[in-house]
Amino acid sequence: MTELREFAQRSDNFTKLGVRVLPISVDDQQHAHEAWEKAGNKKFTILSDPGATVIGKYGLLHHAGHEGADIALRTTLLIGPDGRERWRRVSQSVPDIPTADETLSKIKESQEQNSSVDKNP
Amino acid sequence: MILRNQLVLVNGMRVNIQGRADVRVTQHGLKRFNISFDCVTGYDASECLRLWNPKRRPSSGAKTPALTAAGIGNFFTCSVSFLSMSSFSRLMVIAVLLSTYYVGNVMTQTKPYPKAQVASALGQIAPDFALKNQDGKDFKLSEQRGHWVLLYFYRGYW
Numbered sequence: 001m002t003e004l005r006e007f008a009q010r011s012d013n014f015t016k017l018g019v020r021v022l023p024i025s026v027d028d029q030q031h032a033h034e035a036w037e038k039a040g041n042k043k044f045t046i047l048s049d050p051g052a053t054v055i056g057k058y059g060l061l062h063h064a065g066h067e068g069a070d071i072a073l074r075t076t077l078l079i080g081p082d083g084r085e086r087w088r089r090v091s092q093s094v095p096d097i098p099t100a101d102e103t104l105s106k107i108k109e110s111q112e113q114n115s116s117v118d119k120n121p
Numbered sequence: 122m123i124l125r126n127q128l129v130l131v132n133g134m135r136v137n138i139q140g141r142a143d144v145r146v147t148q149h150g151l152k153r154f155n156i157s158f159d160c161v162t163g164y165d166a167s168e169c170l171r172l173w174n175p176k177r178r179p180s181s182g183a184k185t186p187a188l189t190a191a192g193i194g195n196f197f198t199c200s201v202s203f204l205s206m207s208s209f210s211r212l213m214v215i216a217v218l219l220s221t222y223y224v225g226n227v228m229t230q231t232k233p234y235p236k237a238q239v240a241s242a243l244g245q246i247a248p249d250f251a252l253k254n255q256d257g258k259d260f261k262l263s264e265q266r267g268h269w270v271l272l273y274f275y276r277g278y279w
């Protein structure tokens with residue numbers, strides 16, 4: 001929740017880079033709404049994946065990660081305008097949390113690489 | 122107070138704190154507590170209890186096949202009166218409860234997560250999906266084509 005709150009506080013920085021942040025978890029719609037309102041400060045669309053189907057599709061399942069229930073491994077994953085994955089960062093432990101600064105810098109790096117590819121195809 | 126699985130030293134003996142401790146506090150202070158724990162194979166559970174409370178026998182105890190199969194010796198739940206214990210035992214109990222609580226938190230914090238089934242899919246088309254958003258409205262990833270998107274998978278359950 002800490003990182004979602006931090007991302008929401010820095011939402012202008014993500015918007016300036018033209019990035020749409022989409023938080024996803026196994027929480028049901030009611031909890032997603034709570035996260036959207038409180039931690040997310042209504043800045044991002046929050047998606048609900050109660051069956052962890054999408055989380056599994058991306059290979060980010062933490063089996064029995066919360067009291068026997070499957071949850072997501074905390075991950076930030078950037079997708080370019082072409083729909084291709086540009087990078088992903090998967091947390092290794094509880095305190096391993098992506099910061100907004102680190103994430104924004106990675107996004108800028110990917111966008112610069114993208115524009116150099118566009119200029120020199 | 123929840124005690125997570127961990128090994129602690131009680132009088133030089135390894136004890137695996139397994140369950141939960143219900144510490145009851147009354148208006149007269151700490152009165153009674155219930156603690157469930159088991160001992161590492163090779164040690165007798167009653168020996169553990171003798172160290173905790175030399176004057177009393179455990180109120181209940183059972184050897185469970187599952188725990189034995191898991192390499193854990195006897196599993197005991199004991200309920201003893203805190204006030205009936207010697208000062209040394211009381212200090213021992215408080216020290217163990219506090220240290221196991223602290224160590225448990227540290228261990229939980231630093232325990233590594235399992236590896237992702239897919240560590241990277243760099244350059245591959247991100248799998249499309251359709252999910253509901255916080256308002257119950259449909260959302261499709263493919264409709265975001267042409268935009269940069271940051272999927273942020275969080276652990277949820279908060």
